[in-house]
Amino acid sequence: MKEVTYEKKGIYLNFVSDLRKQIAAVRERNDLLNLLATSMLRLNEFTSVSIHSVDHHTNTYFPFFFNQKTSGRNLSEFKALSNARAPLDDIIVRDAILADKSFVVSLNDIVKSESIPFWLQVNYDYGLREVLVTPLKIKNGMVGICYFWSKKAGSFGDRFINVIDHLSTELAYAVSNTIIHEMLDPRGWINELLLTFSHDLSEVRTRDGLNRVIERDLRNFFHFDEFLITAIVPENSNECIFLTSLTSHPDLLDWIRSNLARESVWGKAKDTSNPVIINIEDFEFNCVPPCLDPADADKGGEIMLKILSEGNEPNFGLILLSYRQNVFDPADRQIIQCISRHLSTAISNILVNENLERKEKHNALLLSFSHDIAAVRNKDDLTMAIEKAVSQLSNISRFVIRGINEDEKTMSLFLFDHHVKRAIEELGHHFVLDAVYPIADGISDAVLAGNETIVYKLQDWIDSGNAPSYFHFWRSMNVEKCVATPLQTGTRKLGIFWVDSDEPDVKMINSMCAQISIAMSNIIANEQLVKYKQQLEIENEHLQEQIRSIYNFSDIIGTSTPMQRVYQLMSLVTHSNATVLILGETGTGKELIARGIHESSPRKNKLMVKVNCAALPVTLIESELFGYERGAFTGAFERRIGKFELAHNGTLFLDEIGELPLEVQVKLLRVIQEREFERLGGKVTIKVNVRIIAATNRNLFAEVAAGRFRSDLYYRLNVFPILMPPLRERREDIPYLAHFFLKRYNRNHLCKVTGISAGAMNELKAYNWPGNVRELEHMIERSVLLSNSKTLTKICLSDVNEQNYIGQTNEVTNLAGVEKQHITDVLRRCGGKISGKGGAAELLKLPASTLNSKMRKLGITKNSI
Numbered sequence: 001m002k003e004v005t006y007e008k009k010g011i012y013l014n015f016v017s018d019l020r021k022q023i024a025a026v027r028e029r030n031d032l033l034n035l036l037a038t039s040m041l042r043l044n045e046f047t048s049v050s051i052h053s054v055d056h057h058t059n060t061y062f063p064f065f066f067n068q069k070t071s072g073r074n075l076s077e078f079k080a081l082s083n084a085r086a087p088l089d090d091i092i093v094r095d096a097i098l099a100d101k102s103f104v105v106s107l108n109d110i111v112k113s114e115s116i117p118f119w120l121q122v123n124y125d126y127g128l129r130e131v132l133v134t135p136l137k138i139k140n141g142m143v144g145i146c147y148f149w150s151k152k153a154g155s156f157g158d159r160f161i162n163v164i165d166h167l168s169t170e171l172a173y174a175v176s177n178t179i180i181h182e183m184l185d186p187r188g189w190i191n192e193l194l195l196t197f198s199h200d201l202s203e204v205r206t207r208d209g210l211n212r213v214i215e216r217d218l219r220n221f222f223h224f225d226e227f228l229i230t231a232i233v234p235e236n237s238n239e240c241i242f243l244t245s246l247t248s249h250p251d252l253l254d255w256i257r258s259n260l261a262r263e264s265v266w267g268k269a270k271d272t273s274n275p276v277i278i279n280i281e282d283f284e285f286n287c288v289p290p291c292l293d294p295a296d297a298d299k300g301g302e303i304m305l306k307i308l309s310e311g312n313e314p315n316f317g318l319i320l321l322s323y324r325q326n327v328f329d330p331a332d333r334q335i336i337q338c339i340s341r342h343l344s345t346a347i348s349n350i351l352v353n354e355n356l357e358r359k360e361k362h363n364a365l366l367l368s369f370s371h372d373i374a375a376v377r378n379k380d381d382l383t384m385a386i387e388k389a390v391s392q393l394s395n396i397s398r399f400v401i402r403g404i405n406e407d408e409k410t411m412s413l414f415l416f417d418h419h420v421k422r423a424i425e426e427l428g429h430h431f432v433l434d435a436v437y438p439i440a441d442g443i444s445d446a447v448l449a450g451n452e453t454i455v456y457k458l459q460d461w462i463d464s465g466n467a468p469s470y471f472h473f474w475r476s477m478n479v480e481k482c483v484a485t486p487l488q489t490g491t492r493k494l495g496i497f498w499v500d501s502d503e504p505d506v507k508m509i510n511s512m513c514a515q516i517s518i519a520m521s522n523i524i525a526n527e528q529l530v531k532y533k534q535q536l537e538i539e540n541e542h543l544q545e546q547i548r549s550i551y552n553f554s555d556i557i558g559t560s561t562p563m564q565r566v567y568q569l570m571s572l573v574t575h576s577n578a579t580v581l582i583l584g585e586t587g588t589g590k591e592l593i594a595r596g597i598h599e600s601s602p603r604k605n606k607l608m609v610k611v612n613c614a615a616l617p618v619t620l621i622e623s624e625l626f627g628y629e630r631g632a633f634t635g636a637f638e639r640r641i642g643k644f645e646l647a648h649n650g651t652l653f654l655d656e657i658g659e660l661p662l663e664v665q666v667k668l669l670r671v672i673q674e675r676e677f678e679r680l681g682g683k684v685t686i687k688v689n690v691r692i693i694a695a696t697n698r699n700l701f702a703e704v705a706a707g708r709f710r711s712d713l714y715y716r717l718n719v720f721p722i723l724m725p726p727l728r729e730r731r732e733d734i735p736y737l738a739h740f741f742l743k744r745y746n747r748n749h750l751c752k753v754t755g756i757s758a759g760a761m762n763e764l765k766a767y768n769w770p771g772n773v774r775e776l777e778h779m780i781e782r783s784v785l786l787s788n789s790k791t792l793t794k795i796c797l798s799d800v801n802e803q804n805y806i807g808q809t810n811e812v813t814n815l816a817g818v819e820k821q822h823i824t825d826v827l828r829r830c831g832g833k834i835s836g837k838g839g840a841a842e843l844l845k846l847p848a849s850t851l852n853s854k855m856r857k858l859g860i861t862k863n864s865i
């Protein structure tokens with residue numbers, strides 16, 4: 001730093017004398033400071049200037065003024081310095097009392113000393129290294145000390161020190177005059193400050209703004225260390241902290257919060273409109289407040305309390321706190337009384353403003369939420385929309401929605417946010433995904449009975465012993481408070497929206513829930529639609545099948561004795577629920593009989609669902625029978641019900657039961673025994689009322705013996721066996737069946753073939769019918785198609801084989817006929833090829849020429865093959 005030299009002595013003298021006059025005219029603290037700071041800088045560079053005044057009554061000194069602008073400090077440092085009061089016996093003041101002129105102190109030299117005052121240490125920490133100390137004395141009595149601070153050692157030149165010494169008496173008088181002026185005109189001084197304070201307060205709109213005004217203006221009136229403003233929460237009449245300087249004392253804040261709840265601080269002032277000053281030791285604290293321990297002499301202190309009211313109701317409380325005793329006096333109380341109305345108006349303005357802002361924020365949030373909700377199609381969309389909204393609300397962390405199940409007695413998880421999902425995965429609590437909770441648990445029923453949000457403190461319920469199991473579970477996940485809101489559309493209750501929140505914004509949650517309910521009801525309706533659609537598709541499949549086969553069971557043809565026996569058995573079993581096992585060769589009419597039993601049973605208005613156990617791949621049989629849950633296996637995107645569920649209250653026809661794999665046989669056995677099962681990947685047991693009819697063309701007994709069929713299942717199925725006779729054992733039915741099929745084919749295909757010739761009928765009766773009635777049906781169909789006349793004279797047998805004929809007709813085939821038939825068969829097998837490799841001659845081990853001549857002789861032409 002360089003000293004500014006004044007070359008001309010005249011100018012220098014003028015400067016000092018001007019300054020002296022100006023100092024003598026000063027009556028205000030701020031004017032004195034500004035004058036010094038601006039004018040002295042013209043002589044010498046320095047960092048800041050401050051003046052302490054001396055209080056001989058308490059033997060302390062304190063900042064008379066301290067210019068924050070020139071010091072460049074931040075607010076909290078400035079606050080600490082301006083509040084500092086120190087005894088008159090520290091290392092610098094001792095020297096100043098003895099000295100009669102200014103002296104320079106290097107802070108480096110004294111900083112380690114024990115008697116260094118607190119504020120000096122702060123200045124050192126701030127970077128100041130040198131101070132010019134000027135005692136301000138009037139007639140040897142010290143009224144104060146002036147300090148010029150510099151960050152660099154050796155910065156104060158002799159000329160500067162000279163000037164300040166010349167001015168020291170004027171400065172001492174100025175300090176004294178200012179104090180006298182303030183004493184003579186206290187109202188003027190206070191009024192001016194009050195004016196500034198109320199003006200500043202009127203412009204306050206935020207808590208930060210109020211904090212600034214209190215820190216800046218209120219401290220001008222009197223000393224206090226900390227302040228606290230509390231507000232009454234209208235909903236519960238509890239007190240909460242509205243604003244405080246104590247943010248850096250979390251322990252003390254916690255203590256105050258808990259004491260506010262017990263009204264121990266607030267209670268001291270609530271019965272009077274006057275400010276109350278209380279010594280900290282007079283408090284009957286239940287516990288000792290941190291930082292205010294009366295046992296700690298330095299920290300024992302004083303509190304000034306004032307209830308602030310808007311209108312007649314007390315709404316706010318002002319608490320000023322000093323870490324020292326006997327700080328607040330009656331004058332301070334008067335000031336607080338004066339400013340309290342302005343303060344409560346300012347706080348009310350802030351609250352109104354905050355309310356408006358909150359409303360605007362909520363409206364914007366709800367608007368964007370309703371946009372998101374409008375696009376919701378499924379649970380994932382809804383989860384995302386809620387997560388997005390909740391992320392903008394600081395008071396909600398986790399949520400779940402429980403939906404009411406179809407039974408209307410239980411609830412299950414409908415959706416949950418990703419925190420819950422992660423917690424479930426980390427804790428391995430996957431059981432909650434499928435858990436079913438009774439509604440009547442004292443909590444869910446209470447929530448669903450009303451329309452409003454209810455807040456639950458989990459621990460209270462757990463302690464009372466009435467908590468449902470999920471409260472324990474949530475508590476184990478560190479949830480303290482839960483908020484439950486019923487979800488409903490109109491009067492239809494859908495479920496409960498649970499959120500984990502310490503400070504729930506109940507209004508907001510309610511508004512959100514109105515929209516969540518609509519989305520949830522749409523999702524449920526959508527899921528139902530998908531389910532019904534699936535069910536309809538499956539039912540449609542079965543109905544189509546029933547329509548296709550309707551003509552099959554409308555008439556069961558046959559009056560033969562074996563068929564009479566079948567009818568007798570059918571009539572015995574139709575009205576019971578007994579399991580029926582229909583045995584018989586292929587095409588004997590097992591399915592027809594099964595349908596006949598179902599159609600004449602009390603279940604006839606429900607479905608008969610057919611499962612062809614042989615037609616399904618082994619891997620699919622189980623899912624086909626029992627259905628599956630979403631995600632049960634790759635590709636299981638949606639829940640699908642199985643045939644057992646589909647056949648509920650109807651009949652399940654298990655065709656080709658002999659083909660069922662052993663592992664599925666076990667499960668089938670359980671359903672037959674207990675009429676209950678679980679879907680694949682599901683944990684819920686489903687009960688069904690299904691009548692089972694099984695059929696097979698295998699010899700099940702032999703299958704059991706060969707170990708391919710479980711004996712226990714066999715005996716379960718074989719409760720009521722019906723054995724279908726093969727057609728060859730009831731040939732008397734063949735003419736009836738043939739005419740039946742002829743008529744039906746004519747009707748369906750608008751053909752005009754009305755009769756069967758005696759010859760053709762004989763042919764039919766003579767045939768062995770390995771494919772039974774089905775084969776007869778197909779044969780009639782083919783013959784009608786190939787017939788040119790109104791009467792069927794020729795039957796187009798599919799497998800014209802000697803073995804399939806029995807000698808029941810009167811006609812005896814001669815040898816030539818047999819030879820002709822045999823050659824025709826072989827020619828058919830060879831595709832009409834006579835000679836060469838693979839030809840009929842080679843197979844018959846005849847020369848081609850011999851075969852040709854035989855064919856001519858027997859009248860076999862290419863057309864007859």
Ligand SMILES: Nc1ncnc2c1ncn2[C@@H]1O[C@H](COP(=O)(O)OP(=O)(O)OP(=O)(O)O)[C@@H](O)[C@H]1O
Pocket residue numbers: 551552553555556557558584585586587588589590591592593655695696697773774777
């Ligand atoms: N008594 C009958 N009266 C009329 N039609 C019959 C009779 N028996 C069988 N049919 C017909 O024969 C065809 C085969 O019958 P069905 O499918 O019931 O036999 P199935 O024994 O179940 O055969 P598979 O063992 O091959 O499944 C069907 O078109 C059926 O309508």
